[in-house]
Every structure is written in C-alpha cells, then in structure tokens.
Amino acid sequence: MARLHVMQRSEAQAVMDSLHEALGRRLAVSSLAPCPVEFTAAYVNMCATQSCGKCTPCRVGLRALSDLLNDVLENRADEHTLDLIERTARTIYLSADCAIGYEAGDMALTAIRGFRDDFEHHVQKHACGFTQSQLVPCVSGCPAGVDIPGYISLVEARRYTDAVRLIRKDNPLPLVCGYVCEHPCEMNCRRGMVDDPMNIRGLKRFAVDHMETDYRPNMAEKTGKRVAVVGGGPAGLSCAYYLSVMGHDVTIYEARHKLGGMLRYGIPNYRLPHERLDAEIQWILDCGIKVKRDTKVEDLAALRRDYDAVYLAIGAHLDRKLGLPGEESVGVLSAVEMLRALGDEVRPDFSHERVCVIGGGNVAMDVARSAIRLGAKKVTIVYRRRVADMTAQDEEIAGAKAEGCELLELHAPIAIESQDGYVTGLRVQRQIIGGLSRGRFAPREADAPEEVIPCERVVVAIGQAIESGPFEEQGVPCRRGRIDVGEDSAVPGMEGVFSGGDCQSGPATVIRAVNAGKVAAGNIDNYLGFNHQVTLDVELPPVQFKGKTSCARCEMTLREAEDRKRDFDLIENGLTDEEAHQEASRCLRCDHFGFGAFRGGRIEQW
Amino acid sequence: MVTLTIDGKQVTVPEHTSILDAARSVNINIPTLCFLRDINEIGACRACVVEIEGIDQLVAACNNTVLDGMVVRTNSPKVRMARKANVEFLLSQHDSECTSCVRSGNCTLQTVANDLGITSLPYTKHLPHQPWNQDFPLIRNNDKCINCLRCIQVCEKVQAEGIWDLTNRSSHTCVGVHHPLPHRSAPRARRHRPRLRCPGRPGQDRGGTGGARRARGLGRAVWPSAREGHGAAPGHRTQGYGLRLRV
Ligand SMILES: Cc1cc2nc3c(=O)[nH]c(=O)nc-3n(C[C@H](O)[C@H](O)[C@H](O)COP(=O)(O)OP(=O)(O)OC[C@H]3O[C@@H](n4cnc5c(N)ncnc54)[C@H](O)[C@@H]3O)c2cc1C
Ligand code: SF4
Ligand code: SF4
Ligand code: SF4
Ligand code: FES
Numbered sequence: 001m002a003r004l005h006v007m008q009r010s011e012a013q014a015v016m017d018s019l020h021e022a023l024g025r026r027l028a029v030s031s032l033a034p035c036p037v038e039f040t041a042a043y044v045n046m047c048a049t050q051s052c053g054k055c056t057p058c059r060v061g062l063r064a065l066s067d068l069l070n071d072v073l074e075n076r077a078d079e080h081t082l083d084l085i086e087r088t089a090r091t092i093y094l095s096a097d098c099a100i101g102y103e104a105g106d107m108a109l110t111a112i113r114g115f116r117d118d119f120e121h122h123v124q125k126h127a128c129g130f131t132q133s134q135l136v137p138c139v140s141g142c143p144a145g146v147d148i149p150g151y152i153s154l155v156e157a158r159r160y161t162d163a164v165r166l167i168r169k170d171n172p173l174p175l176v177c178g179y180v181c182e183h184p185c186e187m188n189c190r191r192g193m194v195d196d197p198m199n200i201r202g203l204k205r206f207a208v209d210h211m212e213t214d215y216r217p218n219m220a221e222k223t224g225k226r227v228a229v230v231g232g233g234p235a236g237l238s239c240a241y242y243l244s245v246m247g248h249d250v251t252i253y254e255a256r257h258k259l260g261g262m263l264r265y266g267i268p269n270y271r272l273p274h275e276r277l278d279a280e281i282q283w284i285l286d287c288g289i290k291v292k293r294d295t296k297v298e299d300l301a302a303l304r305r306d307y308d309a310v311y312l313a314i315g316a317h318l319d320r321k322l323g324l325p326g327e328e329s330v331g332v333l334s335a336v337e338m339l340r341a342l343g344d345e346v347r348p349d350f351s352h353e354r355v356c357v358i359g360g361g362n363v364a365m366d367v368a369r370s371a372i373r374l375g376a377k378k379v380t381i382v383y384r385r386r387v388a389d390m391t392a393q394d395e396e397i398a399g400a401k402a403e404g405c406e407l408l409e410l411h412a413p414i415a416i417e418s419q420d421g422y423v424t425g426l427r428v429q430r431q432i433i434g435g436l437s438r439g440r441f442a443p444r445e446a447d448a449p450e451e452v453i454p455c456e457r458v459v460v461a462i463g464q465a466i467e468s469g470p471f472e473e474q475g476v477p478c479r480r481g482r483i484d485v486g487e488d489s490a491v492p493g494m495e496g497v498f499s500g501g502d503c504q505s506g507p508a509t510v511i512r513a514v515n516a517g518k519v520a521a522g523n524i525d526n527y528l529g530f531n532h533q534v535t536l537d538v539e540l541p542p543v544q545f546k547g548k549t550s551c552a553r554c555e556m557t558l559r560e561a562e563d564r565k566r567d568f569d570l571i572e573n574g575l576t577d578e579e580a581h582q583e584a585s586r587c588l589r590c591d592h593f594g595f596g597a598f599r600g601g602r603i604e605q606w
Numbered sequence: 607m608v609t610l611t612i613d614g615k616q617v618t619v620p621e622h623t624s625i626l627d628a629a630r631s632v633n634i635n636i637p638t639l640c641f642l643r644d645i646n647e648i649g650a651c652r653a654c655v656v657e658i659e660g661i662d663q664l665v666a667a668c669n670n671t672v673l674d675g676m677v678v679r680t681n682s683p684k685v686r687m688a689r690k691a692n693v694e695f696l697l698s699q700h701d702s703e704c705t706s707c708v709r710s711g712n713c714t715l716q717t718v719a720n721d722l723g724i725t726s727l728p729y730t731k732h733l734p735h736q737p738w739n740q741d742f743p744l745i746r747n748n749d750k751c752i753n754c755l756r757c758i759q760v761c762e763k764v765q766a767e768g769i770w771d772l773t774n775r776s777s778h779t780c781v782g783v784h785h786p787l788p789h790r791s792a793p794r795a796r797r798h799r800p801r802l803r804c805p806g807r808p809g810q811d812r813g814g815t816g817g818a819r820r821a822r823g824l825g826r827a828v829w830p831s832a833r834e835g836h837g838a839a840p841g842h843r844t845q846g847y848g849l850r851l852r853v
Contacts, residue, residue: 053772053779056652057688059753060695063777064729084728091691094664094684095652102663 022193029137029192035128036115040108041069047104058101061092065108072119075126082119086112135599136590138200141188143515144171147602148185148200149591153541155203156584161215162538163207168217169536170606171514172241173234175280176263178205179272179572182393182509190590196553199575199583205556206580218537219287220247225528228253228307230297233261234510235313235501237284238517239524244287246525246532251307252289255296257344259285261315262502263510265336265343266363268370269568274345300474304497309524312476312483312491312499313517316507318465322358326416327460331423335359335367335461342370347568351375356426356453357405358382358413359461360390365397367461368405372565379405380453384412384431385443399571402561410443414450416458425452466503482506489520490527498524522606535605543592551586554579610676617672625656625667629680636680637689637718639696640754641668645763650755652692653718656680664688690722698729701749715752734780748780757781 034042048062065088071077072085089112092105112119121129134140138148147166154163167174181201189197225248229236232254240250258264259281263272285291297303304310319334321327335357341348355376357368360383371379381400383390387409390397401407410431417425429450431443465481472478476491476499483491483499491497500516502508525532557573558564564571575583591601609618612629619628624647629636639651649666656667659677664685667678679685697719704710733749758781761770773782 048777049775051776051779053753053774053776054648054755055650056692056695056753059777059779060699061691063732064695064698067730087687087691088729091688091695094662095655095688095692097649097652097666 025195026193029188029190029197033130033134035073035130036111036118037069037072037122037128040111040115041066041073043111044069044104044108047100047107050100050104052098052100055095055097055101057092057094057096058098058104061088061096062101062104064088065092072122075122077123079123082112082116082123085119134595136596136601137188137190138185138198138590139602141185143184143509143512144518145515145603146170146185147536147591149587149589150536150540150602151207152198152200152203152584152587153543153589154538155207155580156587157541158581159538159541160207160210161212164211165215166536166538166540167204167207169534170518171511172238172284173280173510173514174204175208175276176234176272176510177201177514178208179276180263180267181511184509184511190588190594191586194548194588195550198587199553199555202554202556202575203580203584206575209574214283217245217287219245220532222249223247223528223530225249225308226251226306227309227311227524227528228297228303229311229313230303231261231313231315231501231503232256232259232281232291233313233315233501233513234263235315235513235517235520236261236311237281238514239311239313239498239500239521240289240517241284241287242518242521242534243524244289245534246521246530248525248528250289252291253295253297253303254291254293257294259291259293260343262317265317265340266366268339268342268366270369270373270564270571271366273570274343298470300471300476300494300497304494308528309496309498311489311517311520311524312471312497312503313501313513313520314467314471314503316464316466316502318467319460320463320465322413322460322462324413324415326418326423329416329418329423330421331418331457332416333457333459335363335459336464338367338370338459339363342568348374350457352377353457354378354380354455355457355459356380356382356413356455357459357461358426359463360385360387360392361461361463362392362396363464364461365392365400365405367459368400369403369565370568371457371459372403372405373568376457378455380408380455381405382408382411382413382426382428382453384410385441386410386433389433389441399558399561403565404561408453410446411451412443412445417452423456423458425454426458427452464502464507466506468503487519488523489516490523496527498527518606533605536602543589546585549586551582553586554583608672608674610672610674610678612678613680619672622671625665625670625672625676625678626654628672629656629667629678634680636667637721638668639693639714639718639752640756642756642759646754646756646759648755648759650753651696653689655685655688655692657682657685686722690724693719693722694724694727694729696752697724697727699732699734700752701733701747702727707750734778736780736782746782748782751781753779753781755781 044062044066048066051058051062053059065085068081068085068088071081089105089108093102093109096102096105118129136149139145142148147170151163151166154166164174171177178201183201186197186200189200191198227243227248227250229240229250229252232252236252240252244250256265260277263277264274317336319336350371353376355371357364357371357379364381368379368381387397387407410433411428412431413426414429415427416423417427427450430446430448432446433441433443435441468478468481468483475494477484483504485491485499485504489498489500491499498520500520501513504516505512554575556575559571590596607618608621609616610628612632613634615632617628617632619631626636626638636656637653639653640646640648641654647669649669652666654667655664657664657679704716710716736748738746758770762768769783770781771783772779774780
C-alpha cells in the first residue's frame with residue numbers, strides 16, 4: 001500500500017456537499033414559519049448526525065433530547081418533561097467534549113428557553129400554539145404585503161401597466177421600490193430552495209420602466225372629510241394616496257422645499273434619479289392632494305382643529321453627534337446636512353480634499369460615494385468594528401470600494417484634529433474585535449498607539465435621531481425619542497391623531513414607511529366613519545404548471561466604476577427584456593402551489 | 607510543582623498531573639468509567655467531569671491537567687447534575703438486566719449509578735440489537751456496551767491488531783468489526799477479549815477456549831470479558847474493572 005494518498009473528492013463527498021448546500025439554501029429561505037418544538041427536534045437530530053460518537057452527552061444525550069422533544073409533539077409529555085428537556089440540554093452543553101456537542105446543547109437550550117410558551121402550549125393543550133399566517137412566502141416578507149406572484153405573472157405576460165396597477169394596490173411607490181427597496185421579500189422567496197431567490201426588485205423596476213401607458217386610479221366619491229399629513233416622505237405620501245383614493249381631502253405639510261423626505265434628502269440621485277422620483281410623487285399628488293411646502297408644522301393642536309384627522313410622519317432627520325473634541329471645527333459635516341444639500345441639487349466641491357466618513361451603515365456608504373462624486377481626492381470610511389460587522393448592505397460596501405473608497409475597519413475615532421479652527425485630521429485608536437455583546441461582536445481598544453489620518457473634511461454618519469421633542473411637549477407620547485403609538489398607528493390620548501414611519505420605528509426602510517402609511521390610511525378611514533376597500537382591479541393570467549427547472553437568478557448590472565464615479569447619474573442598469581422574462585418565468589407561483597392554494601393566495605382587498 | 611485548590615483543599619502536585627490524579631492525591635474520588643491509564647485517556651464517558659472556577663462548562667478530570675491557581679469543584683450541584691444525566695444517558699443504551707448479569711455486584715457502572723443516586727431512568731431505552739453470528743466462538747453483546755472504547759484502544763495499542771473499530775456513526779456509534787469476521791480469525795479477535803476490563807459488561811464470559819468450552823457444553827466465549835482484568839492472571843476473576851484496580 002502506498003505510504004500517502006493524494007486527497008480526492010469522492011462521488012459520495014460531492015453528493016454530500018450538494019446536500020449541505022441545499023440544506024443551507026432551504027434554511028436561508030425562512031418561508032413558512034415552522035412549529036418551534038418540531039424545529040428544535042429537527043435541529044437536535046441534525047446536530048446529532050454530526051457527532052463523532054466519542055462522548056456520552058453528544059452521542060447519547062442528543063438522541064435522548066430528541067426523544068423528549070418528540071414526546072412533547074406526540075402528546076406524551078407532562079410538566080416534568082420540560083424540566084427534563086432543559087436539564088438534558090444543559091448537560092450536553094456543560095459536558096460534551098467539543099463544540100459539535102456543546103454548541104448543539106447550547107442552541108437547544110436557547111430554543112427551549114426562548115420557545116417556552118410554545119412548549120407549554122403543546123404540553124397543556126396538545127396543540128401547536130403557533131398559527132400559520134404565512135400564505136405566500138415573499139408576500140409575508142414584504143412589509144406592505146405587495147402581491148408579488150401576481151405582478152410577476154403580469155410581467156411574464158408583458159402587461160406592465162397592469163403589473164404597476166397591482167403593485168399600487170398595496171404600495172403607491174413602485175418606482176421608488178423598484179430602484180431602492182431593500183427587498184426583504186427575496187429573503188423568503190421559495191425559489192431559493194431550488195437555486196436562487198427571485199430578483200423581485202429587478203422585476204418591479206422592469207415593470208415600472210416599461211409601462212405601456214399611464215393610467216389613473218379609481219377614486220371613491222368625495223367624503224368631505226379633511227386630513228392633514230405632516231411630512232412628505234414615503235409614509236406621508238402613502239397615507240395621503242390611499243386616503244385620497246378613498247375620497248378624503250388631503251393636505252400634505254412639508255417642512256422642506258420639495259417632497260420625498262429621505263427619498264430625496266437622503267438617497268442620492270445616482271441610486272434614485274430625482275426626476276423619476278418627482279414623476280412618481282406628482283402621479284400621487286395628481287389624485288387631488290394639496291401640498292404646503294416650506295411649512296414646518298409646529299402647533300399640532302391648531303392643525304388638529306382645522307382638520308378631521310392628522311397623520312404625523314416626520315421621519316428621522318436630526319443628526320447624531322459624535323461627542324468628540326474638535327467636532328465644532330470647520331470641515332466637520334453630518335451626513336444629514338450633506339445629503340440634504342445634494343437633495344436640493346446643491347453640489348459642494350470636494351476636489352483636493354481628503355474626506356473621512358465615520359460610520360458603517362448604508363448612509364455612510366451613500367455619503368462616501370457622494371464624496372467621491374464631488375471630486376474628493378481620497379475618501380476613507382472609518383469604522384470601529386470590522387467590515388463584516390457593517391450594517392450596510394454588501395452591494396453598497398462593494399460599490400463604495402469599487403469607486404475607490406478606502407475601508408478602514410477596526411479604527412475608532414477619538415478626536416478631530418484642527419488648526420486655526422479647520423479640520424486637519426481624524427485621530428483614531430486601533431481596535432481589536434472581541435466576543436458577542438448584545439447580539440453583535442464588540443470591539444475594544446487595541447494595544448496600539450493612536451494614529452492621525454490627515455484630512456480636510458470629516459463626515460459623521462452614525463445615525464439619525466427624531467425631532468419629536470416639540471410634539472412630545474404638546475402631549476404626543478414618546479419613548480427614547482420615538483413617537484410611541486400602538487399597532488393601529490393611533491396616538492394614545494390624542495383623538496384623531498395618527499403617526500408612523502421612521503419617526504415611530506426609528507430609521508428603517510422605504511417599504512416599512514409605506515406599510516405604516518397604508519395602515520394609517522385604513523385606520524383613519526375607519527376613524528372618519530367609513531370603510532372604503534382598496535381592491536384588486538386587474539385580472540391575472542392563468543397559472544401554468546412548469547415542473548422543476550434549473551435556472552439561476554439574473555442580477556442587475558452596474559455602470560463601470562471608473563465611469564459612474566464621475567457623475568451623479570443612475571448607476572444601476574435594469575434587467576433586459578430577455579432577462580426580465582426569464583426571471584419572471586422562474587417564479588414558482590406560491591399563490592397557487594402549496595399552502596397558498598389552501599387559504600387563497602392573495603388578499604383581494606384591504 | 608503546581609498548587610491548586612480542589613474542593614477547598616490546597617493540593618500541590620507535579621506539572622502535567624491530571625485533575626483526576628491531583629484529586630486522588632488528597633483522597634477525593636472522582637468517578638470514572640472510560641479511563642484506562644496510558645491506553646484510554648479520551649474523555650468519552652463524561653462521568654469524571656468537574657467544575658473549574660471561572661469557566662461555565664465542565665471539564666473531564668481524566669484527561670485534563672492541572673494549572674497553577676486552579677480552583678476545582680468535584681461535587682458541585684452542576685457537576686452532580688451533569689454526571690448523573692450522563693450516566694443516565696449510558697444506562698438508556700445499556701441492557702440493565704442486573705439480576706441475570708454475572709457482573710452484578712462487581713460492576714463499576716452499577717457502582718457509579720448507585721453512588722449518583724440513580725433510582726429510575728428518565729430516558730427511553732435504545733439498545734442496538736446488533737445481530738451476532740452465534741456460531742462464532744466469541745460473543746459480543748452490544749446491548750451491554752457503553753462505548754467506553756477501551757477495547758478498541760487495547761486492540762490497537764496493546765495487541766496491535768486493529769480488528770475492532772467503531773462501526774456506525776454519531777448516535778448509532780458502536781464497537782464492531784468493519785467486515786464480518788471469518789471464523790478462522792476468531793482466535794485473533796478473541797485475543798483481545800481478556801486483556802481489558804470492559805465496564806459495560808457486554809456479556810458473559812464462561813472462560814476457556816473454544817474447544818474446551820464446547821466440550822463443557824458452553825460452546826462459546828462472550829466478549830468483552832468481565833473475568834479477566836488488566837494485569838490479572840488469565841482466568842482469574844477480577845473484583846471489578848477499570849480504574850478501581852489500577853490505582
Ligand atoms: C442616506 C439614506 C439612504 C437610504 N437608503 C435607503 C434604501 O436604499 N432603501 C430603503 O428602503 N430605505 C433607505 N433609506 C431609509 C428610508 O429613506 C426611510 O426609512 C424612509 O424615507 C422613511 O420614510 P418616512 O416617511 O417615515 O420619513 P422621511 O422620508 O424622513 O420623511 C419625513 C418628512 O417629514 C418632513 N418633516 C419633518 N418634520 C416636519 C414638520 N414638523 N413639519 C412638516 N414636515 C416635517 C421631513 O422634511 C421629511 O420630508 C435611506 C435613508 C437614508 C438617510
Ligand atoms: S461532543 Fe465532540 S467528541 Fe463528543 S461525541 Fe460529540 S463530536 Fe464527538
Ligand atoms: S417563487 Fe414567486 S411566489 Fe414563490 S416566494 Fe418566490 S417570488 Fe414569491
Ligand atoms: S465493549 Fe466494553 S470495552 Fe468495548 S467499548 Fe463497549 S463497554 Fe467499552
Ligand atoms: S471521561 Fe473521564 S473517565 Fe470517562
């Protein structure tokens with residue numbers, strides 16, 4: 001026999017690898033929410049397959065734990081079983097010899113403690129307390145509940161205007177979302193089990209960009225009720241749109257000169273072109289919505305007196321300060337200030353400047369990439385954790401890098417250096433990453449000397465706060481700066497006043513703001529004594545059975561970095577006709593196949 | 607030398623001493639099942655786990671060494687809970703028919719279980735029910751095996767045969783031969799039998815060689831042996847097995 005062997009990948013290993021990949025894909029698609037007990041049992045069994053079998057807690061304990069979990073599922077458990085389950089998982093965690101065993105025990109403990117109510121429900125009621133409310137996976141993932149399989153089928157049928165019409169039943173900003181939505185729906189897409197999730201945002205953008213004709217929504221008869229909407233961001237616009245199609249007379253009060261909120265004064269033109277945004281806003285306003293621009297609402301009670309109801313959607317526009325020495329120097333700018341100027345088409349000249357951007361979120365990336373476009377000589381994104389810990393989306397980080405931004409991870413700013421009141425550099429302290437703290441890996445000061453990054457400008461992008469103070473003084477309940485309303489958006493103790501969007505959730509996403517506006521519109525309608533329904537008014541093409549096919553996802557492409565970084569023009573290219581139709585044909589139509597068929601795959605009206 | 611505290615007692619032992627030996631040096635007994643000095647120090651059974659101050663998880667005393675200033679607790683509630691659960695785990699896969707087991711009264715597993723106060727078994731029983739060629743002169747009864755894995759190690763390290771190995775994986779791990787033993791390799795397989803003390807007591811050994819047995823109407827030997835202990839004269843019935851004799 002040979003002394004050594006060259007490592008080779010056997011066929012069985014290849015099959016095993018493909019099963020592992022499929023399992024990863026399956027788990028990544030968090031589609032229909034499983035029963036917590038059954039999921040824990042399956043998890044424990046899965047872990048048991050990885051055991052080498054050497055030590056007792058892992059080899060035998062995991063199997064014993066699985067038996068007990070099955071006892072719970074099969075109604076053989078009593079109140080002692082749950083204690084025994086906990087003790088069993090704890091023993092595995094405490095005494096297994098390696099991470100294969102003790103991590104399994106620890107995960108099981110987390111599940112058992114976290115799902116205690118569900119476990120008890122099974123034991124006492126012999127049933128799962130968890131209701132199955134997720135009919136269509138992607139739709140459940142979309143905060144606004146847009147009828148995704150419906151409009152994808154319309155794109156497939158080349159009926160783009162109808163697709164947009166269908167989207168607007170639940171989201172009056174299809175264009176905005178086609179360009180910048182964070183697409184949480186795609187994380188749930190069942191097609192991900194087969195190969196890749198659908199490119200849902202790409203198809204939405206395709207529909208919007210290829211509408212055959214424009215149309216106007218059906219408007220309900222005038223009700224004579226007057227509603228004031230404070231704030232012209234996506235939450236305010238959505239609320240105003242649905243209220244006006246329901247027949248109410250709506251006036252938007254906007255502090256700034258133009259509408260759009262963070263869509264204009266946050267998201268840069270190269271991701272969402274202003275003239276496209278303006279067209280979408282105008283389409284909404286054409287429903288007869290009045291606008292009072294440059295009008296900051298200060299007296300809520302007075303407004304309430306003049307209108308039958310008020311919706312507060314003021315967003316999160318205050319900049320957060322670093323609280324570091326030197327922050328008042330000339331050249332220090334907040335992200336909000338900088339993006340606000342860009343929103344009004346004011347483009348400061350950064351040429352010959354070295355810029356440090358502090359932060360690791362999407363806003364930091366937008367600021368850094370804008371700084372490059374303003375001609376900055378060098379842009380450094382300074383972040384105290386690792387790049388892997390950044391909250392910005394991967395594409396945004398990759399985009400910033402491609403355009404020449406430097407990512408300086410694990411450096412915490414400690415002071416802004418200045419001379420004669422002008423910024424000369426950013427003093428930073430190297431960090432070392434450590435263990436989990438409140439769900440994230442926390443850095444701490446490394447044993448290294450301070451450094452100074454020479455620069456002429458520092459942009460602070462460490463989050464936005466809500467200007468809720470003035471409203472709090474007028475009796476609007478707030479918690480940690482956020483307007484504190486219930487699920488129905490009604491402001492407690494202030495009849496007829498509703499609120500939602502970033503000012504309620506903290507800085508979030510467009511589609512969550514749209515959802516907030518939609519929910520408020522429905523509830524304000526009821527408050528005003530009506531029950532208008534927003535209904536589906538397009539007929540959908542029949543569903544075709546296609547069987548399992550293999551086809552990967554088409555991604556949208558970007559203009560070349562060298563080219564795009566020189567201007568503020570749109571950087572993303574939409575799907576081509578060929579790509580869009582291939583992509584649309586990949587949809588598994590979960591509204592018709594699977595659980596969707598049982599409960600009905602769509603919400604026809606709300 | 608290293609100085610540490612075990613159950614409140616100060617202990618000074620040479621470096622590289624195991625926690626188990628350090629404890630024994632001051633008459634603190636930590637139960638063990640799988641440990642066989644120099645041969646099987648693999649931390650399999652987890653009956654010997656102890657608590658070390660500052661660490662949430664428990665550590666096997668048999669194959670981990672002392673450190674200066676270490677504070678060890680061998681009998682804390684956490685230790686007792688985990689030890690007991692681990693032995694219960696083992697018993698859930700052990701055919702505990704003590705009344706018909708020749709090893710009863712002379713069984714570390716039984717002693718450890720008694721010492722831990724195990725009076726009932728909370729877990730569902732799973733015996734491997736492995737078929738075994740009954741014509742074969744040696745009998746393995748995996749329903750008695752607790753997977754301490756000593757036999758495999760002795761086979762490999764002492765007798766250097768490498769016949770016995772783990773068969774099956776993960777939850778279904780058990781000891782066996784990868785390919786069915788041909789009848790003529792029986793003598794080889796049997797050679798391993800007497801040289802270790804198997805705490806799991808997978809069967810009865812009536813002693814003698816195949817021929818002699820058949821002559822006596824016994825037919826076959828059952829392995830692993832309970833009679834012949836490590837270091838004991840062949841055929842001599844030991845008073846137990848494993849560590850109790852070793853020390
Ligand atoms: C730089 C940046 C990039 C982003 N990129 C994305 C992205 O790619 N995808 C995504 O989904 N989300 C993104 N977001 C988040 C998204 O823009 C917001 O979550 C969303 O705009 C919130 O909507 P809103 O209507 O609640 O508030 P806003 O959009 O903030 O609108 C609030 C409006 O109220 C006005 N207002 C405030 N106070 C008053 C007052 N007293 N009187 C009158 N008017 C007032 C403000 O001027 C503003 O126009 C981004 C945010 C930023 C800052
Ligand atoms: S914990 Fe590690 S050593 Fe113990 S059985 Fe599991 S995989 Fe093997
Ligand atoms: S396959 Fe289609 S219907 Fe199913 S989750 Fe994905 S986009 Fe939605
Ligand atoms: S047969 Fe005996 S020695 Fe071998 S693993 Fe089983 S219990 Fe241990
Ligand atoms: S793990 Fe130490 S004796 Fe078994």
